[in-house]
Amino acid sequence: MMSKQTLKEIISSNEEFILNHVRGIIKRERISPPGSLNKVVVFYGIRRSYDVFYFAENGECDFIARSDENKLLPIQVCYELNQKNREREINGLIEACRTLGVSAGTILTFDDEEEMDAEGIYIQVLPAWRWIAEPR
Secondary structure, eight states: OOOTTTEEEOOSOHHHHHHHHHHHHHHHOOSOHHHHHHHHHHHHHHHTTSEEEEEESSSEEEEEEEOTTOOEEEEEEOSOOOTTTHHHHHHHHHHHHHHHTOSEEEEEESSOOEEEEETTEEEEEEEHHHHHHSOO
């Protein structure tokens, strides 16, 4: 069962989300500026069709998209999957999927594409622009 702290709705205005995200980038310095721009674009893309949440327990998942039918889709966003971030991005997605009781998640990047099964979770890696352009 997920705690109230696990799934947190982004209820602030879009501008506040962007400012807070940029402040977080500056403080953490772990997300490259292209990746942060990707997150902002994805946030707007998700908001067109879904309620938006984020996941934070031991790890983090950037966004949880909730459809009108209450289906949940965990989404990680990064500029690219590389040796430095691959384990972190995948583990955050797996933790969110398991906690939320879903069997699939998505990682959106600038232009990476692949499919994988990680610890029983189906993960689809797609370019963010392609995911956003798909009709919902």
